[in-house]
Amino acid sequence: METGTIETRVPSRLDRLPWSHFHWRVLIGLGTVWILDGLEVTIVGSVAARLTDPETQINLSAADIGIAAAFYVTGACLGALFFGQLTDRFGRKKLFIITLGVYVAATVATAFAFAPWYFFLARFFTGAGIGGEYAAINSAIDELMPARVRGRVDLVINGTYWLGAAIGAALAILFLNKAIFPADLGWRLAFGMGALLGFVILLVRRHVPESPRWLFIHGREDEAERIVRGIEDRVTEETGQPLGEPDDSITVRQRRTIPFRTIARTAFKVYPKRAVLGLALFIGQAFIYNGITFNLGTLFNNYYGVASGMVPVFVIAYAIGNFLGPVTLGRMFDTVGRKQMISISYLGSALLVVPLIWVFLAQFGGQWTFLGFVVATFFLASAGASAAYLTVSEIFPMETRALAIAFFYAVGTACGGIAGPLLFGQFIDSGDRTLVAIGFAIAAGVMALGGVAELVFGVRAEQNSLEDIAKPLTAEEAEEGGGERARPEGKPDEEGEEPGDELEAERGRRAEAERRADVAERAAERRQADADRARRALERAERRQARWRPGPGSLVGSWGLGVDPGHAAAADEALELEIEMIDHALREHGPTRRDALAEMVGARYWGPGRFGSALRAAVDEGRVRRFSRRVYGPAGDHQRARR
CATH class of the missing domain: 1.20.1250.20 (MFS general substrate transporter like domains)
Known part of the structure; x- marks a missing residue:
């Protein structure tokens, strides 16, 4: 080893x-x-x-x-x-x-x-x-x-x-x-x-x-x-x-x-x-x-x-x-x-x-x-x-x-x-x-x-x-230097790679240009959705702070009881995705019983209690309408709730 x-x-x-x-x-x-x-x-x-x-x-x-x-x-x-x-x-x-x-x-x-x-x-x-x-x-x-x-x-x-x-x-x-x-x-x-x-x-x-x-x-x-x-x-x-791509990597010096x-x-x-x-x-x-x-x-x-x-x-x-x-x-x-x-x-x-x-x-x-x-x-x-x-x-x-x-x-x-x-x-x-x-x-x-x-x-x-x-001690040691050159997971050594010929390189450049153009086109469509998502995340953060802190909660170690918006970013992103899945399912299927809705969106894979939290947040934000104790529908749907 x-x-x-x-x-x-x-x-x-x-x-x-x-x-x-x-x-x-x-x-x-x-x-x-x-x-x-x-x-x-x-x-x-x-x-x-x-x-x-x-x-x-x-x-x-x-x-x-x-x-x-x-x-x-x-x-x-x-x-x-x-x-x-x-x-x-x-x-x-x-x-x-x-x-x-x-x-x-x-x-x-x-x-x-x-x-x-x-x-x-x-x-x-x-x-x-x-x-x-x-x-x-x-x-x-x-x-x-x-x-x-x-x-x-x-x-x-x-x-x-x-x-x-x-x-x-x-x-x-x-x-x-x-x-x-x-x-x-x-x-x-x-x-x-x-x-x-x-x-x-x-x-x-x-x-x-x-x-x-x-x-x-x-x-x-x-x-x-x-x-x-x-x-x-x-x-x-x-x-x-x-599965989505993992966000971050960490470098450690093994011990x-x-x-x-x-x-x-x-x-x-x-x-x-x-x-x-x-x-x-x-x-x-x-x-x-x-x-x-x-x-x-x-x-x-x-x-x-x-x-x-x-x-x-x-x-x-x-x-x-x-x-x-x-x-x-x-x-x-x-x-x-x-x-x-x-x-x-x-x-x-x-x-x-x-x-x-x-x-x-x-x-x-x-x-x-x-x-x-x-x-x-x-x-x-x-x-x-x-x-x-x-x-x-x-x-x-x-x-x-x-x-x-x-x-x-x-x-x-x-x-x-x-x-x-x-x-x-x-x-x-x-x-x-x-x-x-x-x-x-x-x-x-x-x-x-x-x-x-x-x-x-x-x-x-x-x-x-x-x-x-709390950063691992071995990660601190890796940052301070020493040990072997880092070996990224699943990535071959650059010395072992062979350059492609000119034709393949040109095709690669052309494909990359097309990919970038496609990304730019879709970025415009996503921009408004991202702005709406950011606005809702900010509103959630403000509601949490207004409810839970008497002082400035963003100060680490402060006496405030608020949620730091920076630390809450991951929670907001996950919650937004879950709410969007609920919203999409209801718009597609109309008023639906809670248990059937949970099955549609695969809520059992979200983790204990997360479906209920997302559903309550969706109702509070006006994106989902509650017809009865067990039936929910899209916010703009005034049809009769199906039982």
């Missing part, structure tokens, strides 16, 4: 792909790991009381349950750091197979626990597998997803943690029922279900390719080219449409390995503000989440008299609210923008804690009212917490991506994930509502700091290629 300086269009080729079965396979094969994490944490919380039952024959005390949680968190932190380094060094695919294998083996071992020390050890390695997954999976997903949908996909994937939490609570209700399963068997089966789900995911994951971005940087550009070409061929065959000191220097000396941002976001979300989630059952039991058997029902409602946050708000992280939505999520959830504290202190409305305010608060907080993983995955160079995720996850979890549960546990155990309210206020303050950090240091990453957000 030779290394040198190469020019490649792999990132641009991946970003311009339409949504396809390949992307669904990546989403399912890699994204479902968060279901496992939510499943693990919730099952342990739900079966904790059962594990202290003498009938389980494992002899755990209440203190041992806390120790087991500490082992899991410690394993997750160390596993993230250990496997994060290996992910950047040996590749995404090797590590996301290994880390899932570690999780499955450790979870099976947990199901066969017979003594406290064995249970602690199994929980440590389970956490190590999950922590390693955070680094390997987020980096792989972000490098394989098109830039235009990367935000919403990443948020939905991270939000599935709460889908796993809901499943874990439901499984606990089933497996802890002594009328169905013996006391010493039910909790073991609950862990066994997690291992079974992990094994199924492992089978799907085998078909997810290595990240082509990682491959070409590490001297394996031929393999990267083969993978991307294979993806393009499958997508073209699936959609029946040719087999990148020293850890280079990675550390990049994070803290080259990008110190981004490092502060990552720490603020992770500590804020880890503090509020670990503090409240781990103590949610005791909170409802001690202060609202909810029976232990009913606690999983409250956990399910809490988990569903957390899942809906990133799912419903995710698309706005790609359209409104990262900086705006992360700030709103963190600061909004902090503000919602104020009425939550009042409801708790005044004992207003009982446990269901309190649960409603908790769900509302964490509806926003969940979107922000998911965006924290997206942020650190995007804002550091590719060579450091996995380790950056691992580092900020580990530090955030170690600080907020340990301090939060300890503080809330002490306050709840005191029986004093005022102390618990103070705990809520502290959590809100820590979240608010994360929101302020996003306002000050936030990066406008929406719709942008990863390489534009």
Whole structure:
């Protein structure tokens, strides 16, 4: 494997792909790991009381349950750091197979626990597998997803943690029922279900390719080219449409390995503000989440008299609210923008804690009212917490991506994930509502700091290629010089080319002149259409700025919440194309049902949620007319809507 300086269009080729079965396979094969994490944490919380039952024959005390949680968190932190380094060094695919294998083996071992020390050890390695997954999976997903949908996909994937939490609570209700399963068997089966789900995911994951971005940087550009070409061929065959030409190329100086000191220097000396941002976001979300989630059952039991058997029902409602946050708000992280939505999520959830504290202190409305305010608060907080993983995955160079995720996850979890549960546990155990309210206020303050950090240091990453957000270290080295002469992809060496004869040259010149004349003729026809498109893009930018910013949003790092028109150009171009496709289909076919219209324009290849966004924009701009809830037509069509 030779290394040198190469020019490649792999990132641009991946970003311009339409949504396809390949992307669904990546989403399912890699994204479902968060279901496992939510499943693990919730099952342990739900079966904790059962594990202290003498009938389980494992002899755990209440203190041992806390120790087991500490082992899991410690394993997750160390596993993230250990496997994060290996992910950047040996590749995404090797590590996301290994880390899932570690999780499955450790979870099976947990199901066969017979003594406290064995249970602690199994929980440590389970956490190590999950922590390693955070680094390997987020980096792989972000490098394989098109830039235009990367935000919403990443948020939905991270939000599935709460889908796993809901499943874990439901499984606990089933497996802890002594009328169905013996006391010493039910909790073991609950862990066994997690291992079974992990094994199924492992089978799907085998078909997810290595990240082509990682491959070409590490001297394996031929393999990267083969993978991307294979993806393009499958997508073209699936959609029946040719792919557009990629926009940009990048030149990198390949490296087999990148020293850890280079990675550390990049994070803290080259990008110190981004490092502060990552720490603020992770500590804020880890503090509020670990503090409240781990103590949610005791909170409802001690202060609202909810029976232990009913606690999983409250956990399910809490988990569903957390899942809906990133799912419903995710698309706005790609359209409104990262900086705006992360700030709103963190600061909004902090503000919602104020009425939550009042409801708790005044004992207003009982446990269901309190649960409603908790769900509302964490509806926003969940979107922000998911965006924290997206942020650190995007804002550091590719060579450091996995380790950056691992580092900020580990530090955030170690600080907020340990301090939060300890503080809330002490306050709840005191029986004093005022102390618990103070705990809520502290959590809100820590979240608010994360929101302020996003306002000050936030990066406008929406719709942008990863390489534009943070240039790879190997690209910086290529610009500084050194290494071999650049070898553009698919372009032969000039020295090997033979000049044609004079006749062929004359024919070429004649053909070129005809081509230029044709281009000039068509340019006049397109000029007006381009002017209209630019006018509509400007109007969209102005509407966004008027709605979302109190100050000048074009200043990087400003306190404004507007969308920078320069950064929004790619989004406007893609949206304009989608609106034109909808407009053309309706003018050709007349009033049409929404589902039929989506099929006509091939909306399933646009990416999750994009058809709805384009259709709403078309209606808002007066280019499409809405006849009923499900029927749309061209703006000038006054025919009767067909049902």
